[in-house]
Amino acid sequence: MIKIYNIRDNTLKEQGKFTKGSWINVVNPTKEEIDTISTYLYIDEQDIESVLDADERARIEVSRNYGVIIVDVPIASAEKNEIYQTIPIAIFFTEEYILTVCVEELPLLEKMIKDSSRKDINTSTPNLFILQFLYNNSILYLNFLRKIDKKSREVEKELNESLSNSELLHLLALEKSLVFFKVSLKSLQPVLEKMTKLTSIQFTEEEKALLEDVIIEHNQAVEMTEIYSGVLNGMLNTSASIISNNLNNVMKTLTSITLIISIPTVIGSFYGMNVLLPIQDDPFAFIYILLGSTFMSLILTIILIKKKLF
Structure with missing residues:
Protein backbone atom coordinates (compact mmCIF):
# COMPACT_ATOMS: atom_id res chain seq x y z
CA MET A 1 0.00 0.00 0.00
CA ASN A 246 1.16 -19.92 48.97
CA LEU A 247 0.22 -23.46 47.96
CA ASN A 248 1.97 -24.88 51.03
CA ASN A 249 0.03 -22.47 53.25
CA VAL A 250 -3.25 -23.62 51.73
CA MET A 251 -2.30 -27.28 52.24
CA LYS A 252 -1.29 -26.54 55.83
CA THR A 253 -4.63 -24.86 56.50
CA LEU A 254 -6.58 -27.73 54.95
CA THR A 255 -4.60 -30.25 57.02
CA SER A 256 -5.33 -28.31 60.22
CA ILE A 257 -9.05 -28.17 59.38
CA THR A 258 -9.02 -31.91 58.72
CA LEU A 259 -7.44 -32.57 62.13
CA ILE A 260 -9.98 -30.36 63.91
CA ILE A 261 -13.06 -31.92 62.31
CA SER A 262 -11.63 -35.43 62.83
CA ILE A 263 -12.16 -35.18 66.63
CA PRO A 264 -16.00 -35.17 66.58
CA THR A 265 -15.88 -37.71 63.75
CA VAL A 266 -13.79 -40.17 65.80
CA ILE A 267 -15.85 -39.69 68.97
CA GLY A 268 -19.10 -40.04 67.03
CA SER A 269 -17.87 -43.22 65.37
CA PHE A 270 -17.07 -44.76 68.80
CA TYR A 271 -20.60 -44.17 69.99
CA GLY A 272 -21.92 -45.61 66.78
CA MET A 273 -20.49 -49.02 67.69
CA ASN A 274 -22.76 -51.75 69.03
CA VAL A 275 -20.84 -52.08 72.34
CA LEU A 276 -21.25 -50.76 75.87
CA LEU A 277 -19.82 -47.25 76.27
CA PRO A 278 -19.80 -44.70 79.12
CA ILE A 279 -22.92 -42.52 79.60
CA GLN A 280 -24.66 -44.22 76.69
CA ASP A 281 -27.83 -44.59 78.77
CA ASP A 282 -27.79 -41.01 80.02
CA PRO A 283 -30.63 -38.94 78.46
CA PHE A 284 -28.16 -36.06 77.98
CA ALA A 285 -25.44 -38.21 76.40
CA PHE A 286 -25.69 -36.50 73.02
CA ILE A 287 -25.25 -33.05 74.58
CA TYR A 288 -22.25 -34.26 76.62
CA ILE A 289 -20.62 -35.79 73.56
CA LEU A 290 -21.32 -32.66 71.48
CA LEU A 291 -19.89 -30.33 74.13
CA GLY A 292 -16.89 -32.58 74.70
CA SER A 293 -16.11 -32.81 71.00
CA THR A 294 -16.47 -29.05 70.61
CA PHE A 295 -14.21 -28.39 73.60
CA MET A 296 -11.50 -30.76 72.34
CA SER A 297 -11.69 -29.26 68.85
CA LEU A 298 -11.38 -25.78 70.36
CA ILE A 299 -8.31 -26.81 72.38
CA LEU A 300 -6.69 -28.27 69.26
CA THR A 301 -7.51 -25.10 67.30
CA ILE A 302 -5.82 -22.92 69.95
CA ILE A 303 -2.73 -25.17 69.93
CA LEU A 304 -2.48 -25.03 66.13
CA ILE A 305 -2.89 -21.25 66.11
CA LYS A 306 -0.16 -20.80 68.74
CA LYS A 307 2.17 -22.99 66.70
CA LYS A 308 1.23 -20.95 63.58
CA LEU A 309 -0.08 -24.06 61.88
CA PHE A 310 -3.53 -22.61 61.27
Whole structure:
Protein backbone atom coordinates (compact mmCIF):
# COMPACT_ATOMS: atom_id res chain seq x y z
CA MET A 1 0.00 0.00 0.00
CA ILE A 2 1.35 3.40 -1.00
CA LYS A 3 0.16 6.70 0.45
CA ILE A 4 1.57 10.09 -0.48
CA TYR A 5 1.41 13.09 1.87
CA ASN A 6 2.29 16.73 1.50
CA ILE A 7 1.86 19.87 3.56
CA ARG A 8 -1.23 21.92 2.77
CA ASP A 9 -2.56 24.58 5.15
CA ASN A 10 0.11 23.57 7.70
CA THR A 11 -1.33 20.04 7.84
CA LEU A 12 -0.29 16.77 6.25
CA LYS A 13 -2.78 15.91 3.51
CA GLU A 14 -2.93 12.77 1.40
CA GLN A 15 -2.56 13.25 -2.35
CA GLY A 16 -2.60 11.03 -5.42
CA LYS A 17 0.73 11.73 -7.12
CA PHE A 18 4.41 12.22 -6.44
CA THR A 19 5.38 15.86 -6.01
CA LYS A 20 8.52 17.52 -4.78
CA GLY A 21 8.67 17.71 -0.99
CA SER A 22 6.19 14.88 -0.46
CA TRP A 23 6.36 11.99 1.99
CA ILE A 24 5.65 8.54 0.55
CA ASN A 25 4.53 6.03 3.17
CA VAL A 26 4.70 2.41 1.98
CA VAL A 27 3.19 -0.42 4.04
CA ASN A 28 3.87 -4.09 3.26
CA PRO A 29 4.59 -3.35 -0.41
CA THR A 30 4.03 -5.81 -3.25
CA LYS A 31 6.71 -6.56 -5.83
CA GLU A 32 5.01 -4.19 -8.28
CA GLU A 33 4.90 -1.38 -5.70
CA ILE A 34 8.59 -1.87 -4.91
CA ASP A 35 9.40 -1.67 -8.63
CA THR A 36 7.37 1.54 -8.94
CA ILE A 37 9.06 3.20 -5.97
CA SER A 38 12.51 2.05 -7.08
CA THR A 39 12.02 3.34 -10.61
CA TYR A 40 10.54 6.70 -9.64
CA LEU A 41 12.83 7.53 -6.70
CA TYR A 42 15.99 5.76 -7.96
CA ILE A 43 16.27 3.67 -4.80
CA ASP A 44 17.77 0.17 -4.89
CA GLU A 45 15.09 -2.53 -4.65
CA GLN A 46 17.23 -4.59 -2.28
CA ASP A 47 17.41 -1.69 0.16
CA ILE A 48 13.61 -1.44 0.15
CA GLU A 49 13.15 -5.21 0.54
CA SER A 50 15.67 -5.43 3.40
CA VAL A 51 13.41 -3.59 5.81
CA LEU A 52 10.68 -6.20 5.27
CA ASP A 53 12.89 -8.58 7.26
CA ALA A 54 11.72 -8.52 10.88
CA ASP A 55 15.30 -9.09 12.08
CA GLU A 56 16.81 -6.15 10.18
CA ARG A 57 19.02 -4.17 12.54
CA ALA A 58 19.22 -0.41 12.97
CA ARG A 59 21.70 1.42 10.75
CA ILE A 60 22.25 4.61 8.78
CA GLU A 61 23.80 4.81 5.32
CA VAL A 62 24.24 7.76 3.01
CA SER A 63 25.07 7.31 -0.69
CA ARG A 64 25.30 9.74 -3.58
CA ASN A 65 21.60 9.57 -4.54
CA TYR A 66 19.87 8.90 -1.23
CA GLY A 67 20.29 8.08 2.41
CA VAL A 68 18.52 5.54 4.60
CA ILE A 69 18.06 5.13 8.32
CA ILE A 70 16.53 1.96 9.76
CA VAL A 71 15.22 1.90 13.33
CA ASP A 72 13.00 -0.35 15.41
CA VAL A 73 9.62 0.97 16.50
CA PRO A 74 7.77 -0.44 19.54
CA ILE A 75 4.23 -1.68 18.98
CA ALA A 76 1.59 -3.48 21.03
CA SER A 77 1.78 -7.15 20.09
CA ALA A 78 -1.23 -8.98 18.70
CA GLU A 79 0.01 -12.30 20.11
CA LYS A 80 -1.59 -13.49 23.33
CA ASN A 81 1.60 -14.24 25.26
CA GLU A 82 3.42 -11.05 24.27
CA ILE A 83 2.68 -7.52 25.34
CA TYR A 84 5.04 -5.41 23.24
CA GLN A 85 7.47 -6.07 20.43
CA THR A 86 9.45 -4.06 17.90
CA ILE A 87 9.46 -3.93 14.11
CA PRO A 88 11.89 -2.16 11.77
CA ILE A 89 11.03 0.85 9.65
CA ALA A 90 13.23 2.38 6.96
CA ILE A 91 13.27 6.10 6.23
CA PHE A 92 14.79 6.90 2.84
CA PHE A 93 15.57 10.51 2.09
CA THR A 94 16.59 12.37 -1.04
CA GLU A 95 16.71 16.05 -1.87
CA GLU A 96 13.10 15.94 -3.05
CA TYR A 97 11.33 13.07 -1.24
CA ILE A 98 10.96 11.19 2.02
CA LEU A 99 10.08 7.50 1.82
CA THR A 100 9.07 5.33 4.79
CA VAL A 101 8.76 1.56 4.40
CA CYS A 102 7.38 -0.86 7.00
CA VAL A 103 5.69 -4.27 7.03
CA GLU A 104 2.61 -2.90 8.81
CA GLU A 105 0.88 0.35 9.61
CA LEU A 106 2.42 2.11 12.58
CA PRO A 107 0.31 3.99 15.14
CA LEU A 108 3.33 6.28 15.59
CA LEU A 109 3.12 7.52 11.99
CA GLU A 110 -0.65 7.86 12.22
CA LYS A 111 -0.20 10.02 15.32
CA MET A 112 2.38 12.19 13.55
CA ILE A 113 -0.08 12.72 10.69
CA LYS A 114 -2.88 13.56 13.11
CA ASP A 115 -0.72 15.99 15.10
CA SER A 116 1.00 17.54 12.07
CA SER A 117 -0.86 20.86 12.35
CA ARG A 118 0.44 21.60 15.85
CA LYS A 119 3.79 19.79 15.72
CA ASP A 120 5.13 21.52 12.58
CA ILE A 121 5.84 18.29 10.70
CA ASN A 122 7.60 19.34 7.50
CA THR A 123 8.02 16.83 4.67
CA SER A 124 10.13 19.23 2.60
CA THR A 125 12.94 19.07 5.18
CA PRO A 126 14.08 15.43 5.45
CA ASN A 127 16.54 16.03 8.30
CA LEU A 128 13.89 17.65 10.49
CA PHE A 129 11.30 14.99 9.60
CA ILE A 130 13.70 12.18 10.58
CA LEU A 131 14.65 13.84 13.86
CA GLN A 132 11.00 14.47 14.74
CA PHE A 133 10.26 10.82 14.01
CA LEU A 134 13.19 9.65 16.17
CA TYR A 135 12.10 11.93 19.02
CA ASN A 136 8.51 10.66 18.89
CA ASN A 137 9.84 7.10 18.73
CA SER A 138 11.90 7.62 21.90
CA ILE A 139 8.88 9.09 23.67
CA LEU A 140 6.84 6.04 22.61
CA TYR A 141 9.47 3.73 24.12
CA LEU A 142 9.28 5.67 27.39
CA ASN A 143 5.47 5.50 27.45
CA PHE A 144 5.48 1.74 26.86
CA LEU A 145 8.18 1.26 29.52
CA ARG A 146 6.02 3.09 32.06
CA LYS A 147 3.09 0.85 31.13
CA ILE A 148 5.29 -2.23 31.59
CA ASP A 149 6.34 -0.95 35.02
CA LYS A 150 2.70 -0.34 35.98
CA LYS A 151 1.66 -3.82 34.84
CA SER A 152 4.54 -5.45 36.69
CA ARG A 153 3.42 -3.73 39.91
CA GLU A 154 -0.13 -5.00 39.38
CA VAL A 155 1.13 -8.54 38.78
CA GLU A 156 3.33 -8.31 41.87
CA LYS A 157 0.28 -7.55 44.03
CA GLU A 158 -1.65 -10.47 42.52
CA LEU A 159 1.37 -12.74 42.95
CA ASN A 160 1.24 -12.46 46.76
CA GLU A 161 -2.00 -14.46 46.81
CA SER A 162 -1.57 -16.50 43.63
CA LEU A 163 -1.71 -20.30 43.46
CA SER A 164 -1.48 -20.56 39.65
CA ASN A 165 1.12 -19.88 36.97
CA SER A 166 -0.84 -17.11 35.21
CA GLU A 167 1.03 -14.30 36.98
CA LEU A 168 4.34 -16.04 36.29
CA LEU A 169 3.49 -16.23 32.58
CA HIS A 170 2.52 -12.56 32.63
CA LEU A 171 5.91 -11.67 34.09
CA LEU A 172 7.65 -13.73 31.42
CA ALA A 173 5.73 -11.82 28.74
CA LEU A 174 6.79 -8.51 30.28
CA GLU A 175 10.40 -9.66 30.41
CA LYS A 176 10.23 -10.71 26.76
CA SER A 177 8.98 -7.24 25.86
CA LEU A 178 11.92 -5.70 27.71
CA VAL A 179 14.34 -7.97 25.86
CA PHE A 180 12.95 -6.70 22.53
CA PHE A 181 13.26 -3.11 23.76
CA LYS A 182 16.79 -3.61 25.06
CA VAL A 183 18.07 -5.09 21.79
CA SER A 184 16.37 -2.41 19.68
CA LEU A 185 17.54 0.50 21.83
CA LYS A 186 21.10 -0.81 21.99
CA SER A 187 21.24 -1.16 18.21
CA LEU A 188 20.01 2.42 17.77
CA GLN A 189 22.72 3.89 20.00
CA PRO A 190 25.58 3.70 17.44
CA VAL A 191 23.22 5.09 14.79
CA LEU A 192 22.61 8.23 16.85
CA GLU A 193 26.33 8.56 17.56
CA LYS A 194 27.07 8.27 13.85
CA MET A 195 24.49 10.97 13.07
CA THR A 196 26.39 13.44 15.26
CA LYS A 197 29.59 12.78 13.28
CA LEU A 198 28.28 12.53 9.71
CA THR A 199 29.70 15.19 7.43
CA SER A 200 27.44 14.23 4.52
CA ILE A 201 24.37 15.50 6.43
CA GLN A 202 24.35 19.17 7.34
CA PHE A 203 22.17 19.95 10.36
CA THR A 204 20.88 23.41 11.22
CA GLU A 205 21.16 24.70 14.79
CA GLU A 206 17.50 23.79 15.37
CA GLU A 207 18.13 20.27 14.07
CA LYS A 208 21.26 19.88 16.22
CA ALA A 209 19.26 20.84 19.31
CA LEU A 210 16.55 18.34 18.38
CA LEU A 211 19.18 15.62 17.83
CA GLU A 212 20.50 16.28 21.35
CA ASP A 213 16.96 15.90 22.70
CA VAL A 214 16.61 12.61 20.81
CA ILE A 215 19.84 11.30 22.35
CA ILE A 216 18.75 12.37 25.86
CA GLU A 217 15.35 10.67 25.56
CA HIS A 218 16.97 7.58 24.01
CA ASN A 219 19.50 7.29 26.86
CA GLN A 220 16.68 7.61 29.37
CA ALA A 221 14.81 4.78 27.62
CA VAL A 222 17.95 2.60 27.74
CA GLU A 223 18.39 3.26 31.47
CA MET A 224 14.72 2.58 32.24
CA THR A 225 14.87 -0.67 30.27
CA GLU A 226 17.91 -1.81 32.27
CA ILE A 227 16.26 -0.92 35.59
CA TYR A 228 12.91 -2.55 34.82
CA SER A 229 14.66 -5.62 33.41
CA GLY A 230 16.62 -6.04 36.65
CA VAL A 231 13.47 -5.65 38.75
CA LEU A 232 11.57 -8.18 36.63
CA ASN A 233 14.42 -10.69 36.82
CA GLY A 234 14.29 -10.44 40.60
CA MET A 235 10.52 -10.92 40.59
CA LEU A 236 10.80 -13.95 38.31
CA ASN A 237 13.44 -15.52 40.54
CA THR A 238 11.17 -15.25 43.58
CA SER A 239 7.76 -15.74 41.97
CA ALA A 240 8.00 -19.54 41.77
CA SER A 241 8.92 -19.68 45.47
CA ILE A 242 6.03 -17.35 46.36
CA ILE A 243 3.51 -19.49 44.48
CA SER A 244 4.93 -22.64 46.11
CA ASN A 245 4.74 -21.06 49.57
CA ASN A 246 1.16 -19.92 48.97
CA LEU A 247 0.22 -23.46 47.96
CA ASN A 248 1.97 -24.88 51.03
CA ASN A 249 0.03 -22.47 53.25
CA VAL A 250 -3.25 -23.62 51.73
CA MET A 251 -2.30 -27.28 52.24
CA LYS A 252 -1.29 -26.54 55.83
CA THR A 253 -4.63 -24.86 56.50
CA LEU A 254 -6.58 -27.73 54.95
CA THR A 255 -4.60 -30.25 57.02
CA SER A 256 -5.33 -28.31 60.22
CA ILE A 257 -9.05 -28.17 59.38
CA THR A 258 -9.02 -31.91 58.72
CA LEU A 259 -7.44 -32.57 62.13
CA ILE A 260 -9.98 -30.36 63.91
CA ILE A 261 -13.06 -31.92 62.31
CA SER A 262 -11.63 -35.43 62.83
CA ILE A 263 -12.16 -35.18 66.63
CA PRO A 264 -16.00 -35.17 66.58
CA THR A 265 -15.88 -37.71 63.75
CA VAL A 266 -13.79 -40.17 65.80
CA ILE A 267 -15.85 -39.69 68.97
CA GLY A 268 -19.10 -40.04 67.03
CA SER A 269 -17.87 -43.22 65.37
CA PHE A 270 -17.07 -44.76 68.80
CA TYR A 271 -20.60 -44.17 69.99
CA GLY A 272 -21.92 -45.61 66.78
CA MET A 273 -20.49 -49.02 67.69
CA ASN A 274 -22.76 -51.75 69.03
CA VAL A 275 -20.84 -52.08 72.34
CA LEU A 276 -21.25 -50.76 75.87
CA LEU A 277 -19.82 -47.25 76.27
CA PRO A 278 -19.80 -44.70 79.12
CA ILE A 279 -22.92 -42.52 79.60
CA GLN A 280 -24.66 -44.22 76.69
CA ASP A 281 -27.83 -44.59 78.77
CA ASP A 282 -27.79 -41.01 80.02
CA PRO A 283 -30.63 -38.94 78.46
CA PHE A 284 -28.16 -36.06 77.98
CA ALA A 285 -25.44 -38.21 76.40
CA PHE A 286 -25.69 -36.50 73.02
CA ILE A 287 -25.25 -33.05 74.58
CA TYR A 288 -22.25 -34.26 76.62
CA ILE A 289 -20.62 -35.79 73.56
CA LEU A 290 -21.32 -32.66 71.48
CA LEU A 291 -19.89 -30.33 74.13
CA GLY A 292 -16.89 -32.58 74.70
CA SER A 293 -16.11 -32.81 71.00
CA THR A 294 -16.47 -29.05 70.61
CA PHE A 295 -14.21 -28.39 73.60
CA MET A 296 -11.50 -30.76 72.34
CA SER A 297 -11.69 -29.26 68.85
CA LEU A 298 -11.38 -25.78 70.36
CA ILE A 299 -8.31 -26.81 72.38
CA LEU A 300 -6.69 -28.27 69.26
CA THR A 301 -7.51 -25.10 67.30
CA ILE A 302 -5.82 -22.92 69.95
CA ILE A 303 -2.73 -25.17 69.93
CA LEU A 304 -2.48 -25.03 66.13
CA ILE A 305 -2.89 -21.25 66.11
CA LYS A 306 -0.16 -20.80 68.74
CA LYS A 307 2.17 -22.99 66.70
CA LYS A 308 1.23 -20.95 63.58
CA LEU A 309 -0.08 -24.06 61.88
CA PHE A 310 -3.53 -22.61 61.27
